[in-house]
Amino acid sequence: VLAMRLREQIRTRNYLKDTSLTTPEKSAWAKLYRDGDDQAFISSFGLNRAGFSSLLTEFEKHYRVKYGTVKGGRPTRVSKSQALGMVLQFYAAPMELKTLSLLHGVPLTTTSRTLQKAEVALSFALRAHPLASVKWPSREERVAYAQMVQLKYPTITGRFGFVDGKNFRVQEPADTDLQNALYNGWLHSPLITGVLCFSVAGLLIWSKHNCVGSWNDGDMSRALQEKLLHDDFCQEDEGIVADTAFPVGKALVRRIISPLKENELEKAHPDAQPALLHLSSSITSLRQACEWGVGSIEKVWRQLALPLPFNPEIRQRRLNNLFRLWNFRVRTTGISQIRSTFM
Secondary structure, eight states: OHHHHHHHHSOOOOOOOGGGSOOGGGSHHHHHHHHOOHHHHHHHHSSOHHHHHHHHHHHTTTOOOOSOOTTOOOOOOOOHHHHHHHHHHHHHSOOOHHHHHHHHTOOHHHHHHHHHHHHHHHHHHHHHOGGGOOOOOOHHHHHHHHHHHHHHOTTOOSEEEEEEEEEEEBOOOSSHHHHHHHEETTTTEEEEEEEEEEETTSOEEEEEEEEETTOOHHHHTHHHHHHHHSTTTOOTTOEEEOOTTSOOOGGGTTTEEOOOOTTHHHHSOGGGHHHHHHHHHHHHHHHHHHHHHHHHHHHHSGGGGSOBOSSHHHHHHHHHHHHHHHHHHHHHHOOOHHHHHHO
């Protein structure tokens, strides 16, 4: 009787064994990597073949494969190209580790270790790759972007970008104080928040993210406001577009424009109201481009739709990777709703 009770208390664990999996050389990943075209690569990894190969060249410098250990044992069967493909598939689709394990023909423990190593190596590769950079546009680029905007919205001049805040879900910590720091009272849930600024080319040109959910846009965008006030980064007749909730001080009135707030139209002279209403409607339509940018990032890198890791270091690395990957994707594939609208 005692033996039966002990046996009932023992948990039964079901897991994938090597004997249940195909080899990496015969896996679905290997078939896709060998024969897949650009459409298959973009659907699976978010990048085309040329972009994947370019990123792999840099990734190989930072991902180290151990061919043997001090204690002996078998060398890893996961190649550098497979490690990059694994982490990109993990970012592009909200799949479980066992699904990745089946796709790549490696055990769960190997899949987990490979993802951890590949995510770190990818962060170094993206920082070093020029096509993944997040940089402020030059004066010539800002002028060109503003001209593109004016062609579509003749009443709006000098605007080269769009800014908006964005919240992401995060795993709930056990500590009460940390929960309070992450808790967003407006949305009634623990979140991390940030501010993203996109250019007319569909590229991310400035960001502040991984902030606790209790922060507001004013706290997070202070560095952006200082940049906009500096003539080397933004002339007096230039600027970006924001929504009505974005904080705009007196010094930034010309450099950050937003639609009219409630009851502001009635304060203007009746003769000026039609023109102001038309301008406000154009700004509202133009600002929608930032929603396209944020929405597109989430649709391509579906990990952003899931709760992000609670560990702030891992979360920061993942967000950096995803935002840099977005710029890399836009520059290598040209796929961007903002870009196709204005360029």
